[in-house]
Amino acid sequence: MSRLTVLLVGFLLVVTGCGTENDSEGVDQSSDQSASQTPSQTPGQSSGESSLSGSWVVTAMEQDGQPRDLAPGTTVTFEFTDERVTVATGCNGLFGTYRYADGTLRIYGLGGTMMGCGGPRMEQEAWLSEQLVKSIEVEPEDGLRLTTDDAAFVLEGAPKVEDTTLAGTTWQLDSLIDGQTVSSVPQGTTASLTLTSDGTLQVDTGCNTGGGSVKVGTATLRVGPLMTTKMACVDPARQQVEAAFTKVLNGTVGYTVEADRLTLTKGDSGLGFTVK
Known part of the structure; x- marks a missing residue:
């Protein structure tokens, strides 16, 4: 792509x-x-x-x-x-x-x-x-x-650009998807995820950090329960991003990698990432 x-x-x-x-x-x-x-x-x-x-x-x-x-x-x-x-x-x-x-x-x-x-x-x-x-x-x-x-x-x-490797790359969140609406990540909030080659998913939700297991398929990820820190975040923007992470990164998740972008989707919700 x-x-x-x-x-x-x-x-x-x-x-x-x-x-x-x-x-x-x-x-x-x-x-x-x-x-x-x-x-x-x-x-x-x-x-x-x-x-x-x-x-x-x-x-x-x-x-x-x-x-x-x-x-x-x-x-x-x-x-x-x-x-x-x-x-x-x-x-x-x-x-x-x-x-x-x-x-x-x-x-x-x-x-x-x-x-x-x-x-x-x-x-x-x-x-x-x-x-x-x-x-x-x-x-x-x-x-x-x-x-x-x-x-x-x-x-x-434009000339074709090779897709970034899914595993081993740190992906930084830059967009939230809700149905047909795409919004940018709220000001002052950074979040990211990394998949390792041994089947581990590491996440920074913008509020807490943690991880879980992940199995990579052709077009889907099977994400196990995430275990994260329990820091309370009073900032509504950080709460919004963490809620989006929790909603999407649960069970079977669709994914696409296009050049240096990763998109995760679950139902009408999704997360958009770029290479960090």
Whole structure:
């Protein structure tokens, strides 16, 4: 698979901090209308449409009909899977669900990671975030051309990137999945997990640490009861993340590894990770 690399009327741009309390300020792109404006149809690809699936690199951008340069030292990429889209902005990663039908792309529940970036990178991310919640027309050319009311993006297929090995990698939580809504990890909370080759799962829930047994199948994990420390966490954000861990990491859990991303799912709930 490729590197995991987007319409809401109201988009909330929140200045936040990176994963810990002491990190630099950053940005969390999420919509306060994601719950009420999730698509009525199944997200992803409509039958009869040319495929968006795969990883794409932005080679040119336009604003108001004029060329717009990428921020120095950045690469912007799009990653489409069956139901989700991820965009690397050159600063943070944005993600959400999407619907593509009749040549129109609509992105729902846009959220993002929270790394602090300065100057041109932050400005580029803010501009991209504004464009991605609009109605986007898709024109297949040699690659793809995405057009909004005042911007355009030219995309080419990205080279294939090998998937990260599941076991032996420390995976850091960056997103919480609830049905068709994807939200970023709350500010100031870090959580992670590691699977070892001897069948052990080690977790840091953002509040407590511990582990349990795990059996790895082709597309599922069988997670035994987790034994963790019992520290009380009064921070609601940490409680939220720990509750998500407990809900998903229980019994049979679906998993996918795409480039440097791991997604765990159980029913309508899920956890999204990136390589630490």
